Structure formats: structure tokens, C-alpha cells
Amino acid sequence: MHSSAKSSVLVIYTGGTIGMIKDQETGVLQPFNFDNVYEHMPSLRLFDFSIENYCFDPVIDSSNMQPKYWEEIAGVILEKYESYDGFVVLHGSDTMAYTASALSFMLENLNKPVILTGSQLPLGMVRTDGRENFVTALEIASAMLDQTPVVPEVAIYFENQLMRGNRTIKFNAENFEAFRSPNYPPLATVGIHIKYNHAAIKKPNFRKLRLNANLCKDIAILKLFPGITEKAVRAILGINGLRGIVLETYGTGNAPTEPWLIDALSCAIKEGIIIINVTQCQGGSVDMEKYQTGLALSKIGVLSGKDITTEAAIAKLMYVLGNYKHLSDIRTMMVTPIAGEMSKED
Ligand code: ASP
Numbered sequence: 001m002h003s004s005a006k007s008s009v010l011v012i013y014t015g016g017t018i019g020m021i022k023d024q025e026t027g028v029l030q031p032f033n034f035d036n037v038y039e040h041m042p043s044l045r046l047f048d049f050s051i052e053n054y055c056f057d058p059v060i061d062s063s064n065m066q067p068k069y070w071e072e073i074a075g076v077i078l079e080k081y082e083s084y085d086g087f088v089v090l091h092g093s094d095t096m097a098y099t100a101s102a103l104s105f106m107l108e109n110l111n112k113p114v115i116l117t118g119s120q121l122p123l124g125m126v127r128t129d130g131r132e133n134f135v136t137a138l139e140i141a142s143a144m145l146d147q148t149p150v151v152p153e154v155a156i157y158f159e160n161q162l163m164r165g166n167r168t169i170k171f172n173a174e175n176f177e178a179f180r181s182p183n184y185p186p187l188a189t190v191g192i193h194i195k196y197n198h199a200a201i202k203k204p205n206f207r208k209l210r211l212n213a214n215l216c217k218d219i220a221i222l223k224l225f226p227g228i229t230e231k232a233v234r235a236i237l238g239i240n241g242l243r244g245i246v247l248e249t250y251g252t253g254n255a256p257t258e259p260w261l262i263d264a265l266s267c268a269i270k271e272g273i274i275i276i277n278v279t280q281c282q283g284g285s286v287d288m289e290k291y292q293t294g295l296a297l298s299k300i301g302v303l304s305g306k307d308i309t310t311e312a313a314i315a316k317l318m319y320v321l322g323n324y325k326h327l328s329d330i331r332t333m334m335v336t337p338i339a340g341e342m343s344k345e346d
Contacts, residue, residue: 007144008084009086009142011052011054013053014089015061015062015092017093021122034053041134052084062093067215071106074213078209085149086142086149087112096168099116100165102315105319106211108209109207111204115137115151116155133158152204153187156179161186162187164202166312166341167182167340168311182283216244219317222247223280233264233265237264246278247278249279249280250280251284252291252294253297254294255293277303286307305334306335307343
């Protein structure tokens with residue numbers, strides 16, 4: 001588009017609220033045609049890099065997100081990797097944290113920015129948050145320091161914060177500040193200047209990008225609550241072909257000590273099902289050695305998800321089960337930080 005431009009960013013438009021504009025004649029909200037991006041947002045011409053796009057056809061509401069679409073996004077990034085300096089993925093906010101987590105495991109040795117953003121109000125509305133989110137995401141995706149991308153990882157930019165993608169949760173359905181990263185500091189905060197937190201940003205490794213497209217969907221989330229019945233737990237653990245469970249526990253990784261629960265979980269683990277313990281709290285970490293109610297889980301082989309989010313645990317389980325054969329390797333990978341998704345041991 002800009003032939004004299006020094007660098008270029010590929011925008012991958014998957015759908016979501018951000019891409020909606022009003023039809024001039026009917027006034028109805030409809031997906032934005034990115035081929036006309038400079039007409040809709042002339043200020044983008046002020047950037048000294050070019051913007052090209054890849055559009056999903058059809059675009060989707062992110063509630064319909066599926067691993068096959070993650071494969072499409074990651075596949076486009078792999079195919080176009082050498083042609084662009086960075087990538088912006090426009091995505092609905094509802095499942096953005098899952099997609100960002102999945103991409104962080106699928107794109108091994110990523111050394112360029114993949115910045116996901118979206119908005120709470122469509123681009124075509126006067127008070128939209130999409131314009132600022134999009135423009136800043138583009139700027140971050142193209143940012144270089146000493147000819148090296150400043151943010152060589154998968155991140156979410158939303159409402160003045162750049163966050164590591166696999167550390168985020170969508171925590172608010174109403175506010176412009178829709179995302180949080182409870183257990184990891186922001187990668188950048190945005191005001192008049194974009195202030196990068198270089199110490200928190202992943203360092204490039206200069207290895208060749210590799211796509212891990214094989215994801216296992218035979219997994220489930222089991223969220224504990226007072227009064228959960230044995231038949232509910234056994235029904236979930238008895239799902240045909242089940243290979244892994246994200247067990248959402250209380251506080252620092254605690255569960256009732258009722259013998260039927262421990263027995264059901266223990267039998268599943270003996271059958272080779274991976275159970276990863278994630279806290280229901282938004283912040284903080286699993287520590288199964290702290291209370292007797294956690295220790296019982298650790299003793300039967302439940303793995304600690306430490307401070308991982310449920311979203312990242314789901315994506316990691318899909319990736320690890322899809323890419324490793326031996327149970328011991330799978331168990332080791334699940335407790336080892338792979339893409340900055342959990343904090344290292346102190
Ligand atoms: N339901 C929409 C989606 O996730 C909401 C949004 O775009 O923020 O696609």
C-alpha cells in the first residue's frame with residue numbers, strides 16, 4: 001500500500017465488535033471492509049509503515065472461536081512471517097484471552113509482535129474504544145529498537161495496557177478496561193507515550209518459527225463448588241476419551257477432602273488423565289502444600305498450575321496433549337513454564 005514504507009504490519013481480521021461500522025444508507029452495523037481502511041481512518045496514512053490485511057471469510061463473533069480458527073491465524077502468521085515486521089489480530093473480546101494463550105503455545109520461537117485487540121464499542125460508533133485500541137496496537141506491532149521488535153511475543157492491547165496474552169482474563173463485560181493480567185505486570189502502559197516495561201517483555205531467541213498446530217480437544221474444566229455431587233464429578237471424569245482436566249479449586253488450590261472426591265480424581269489419574277489444579281481466584285497461585293485440603297490432591301498426583309489462568313491452562317493442555325506422547329513428558333511440560341504463562345519457582 002505505501003511503497004516507500006520502511007516496515008509493514010499485517011492485520012488479521014477475525015471479526016468481533018471492533019470491525020463493525022454503520023452502513024451509510026441503511027444505518028445498520030456491518031463488518032468493515034479492510035480494503036478501504038485508509039478511507040475510514042485517514043490518520044493511518046501518517047504512519048511510516050504500510051498496513052495490509054487478511055480477513056476471515058466469514059468474520060466470526062469470537063464466541064464461535066474454535067481451534068481450527070487458531071490454526072488459521074497461526075498458519076497465516078507462519079506463511080507471512082518473513083514479509084511483515086509485526087501482526088495485529090482484530091478479535092472479539094469474549095474469547096480473546098483463550099486465543100492469545102493458544103497462539104503463544106502454537107507459535108514456538110515467535111520473535112515478532114502478535115498483538116491482539118478488539119473493542120467494547122464498534123469502530124463505527126462515535127464513542128468507540130476501537131479506534132485507539134487499533135491505532136496503538138499497530139504502533140506497538142511495528143515498534144523496533146536496534147532493528148529488533150520491541151515486543152516479540154503474543155500480547156493483548158486493550159484500554160491503555162499491553163499485557164502478555166497468556167496472562168490475561170476478560171474480567172469486565174461493560175467497561176472499556178475489559179482485560180486484566182492479575183499475575184504478571186503490564187508489558188507497556190500507554191498515555192502520551194508508550195512506556196514499555198522492557199524487563200517484563202520476552203527476549204527474542206532468534207530460532208526459526210515453528211507452528212504447533214496439533215491440539216487435543218479431549219479435555220474439560222471441572223469447577224468445584226460447595227455441594228458438588230459425586231455423580232456430577234464422576235460424569236465429567238468418565239467422559240469417553242477424556243485426556244485432561246483443568247480442576248478449578250478454591251483459594252490456594254484446595255478441595256473438599258471427602259473420600260469419594262479424592263477416589264474419583266485418583267482413579268482418573270491412574271488411568272492416565274492429566275489433572276491440573278488452577279485456582280478459582282483471579283489473582284494468586286496454587287500452593288497445594290499449604291493446607292491439608294490441597295495436600296490430599298498433591299499426594300494423588302494432581303499437578304499444580306501455580307498462577308496460570310484457566311484460559312491459559314486450557315490452551316496449554318490442548319497443546320501439550322497434542323504434541324507430546326509420553327505421560328511423564330506431558331506431566332513435566334504441564335508444570336514447566338513454556339511461554340511465560342506461569343511464574344517460575346522462587
Ligand atoms: N461477542 C463479541 C465477540 O467476542 C464481543 C466483542 O467483540 O467484544 O466477538
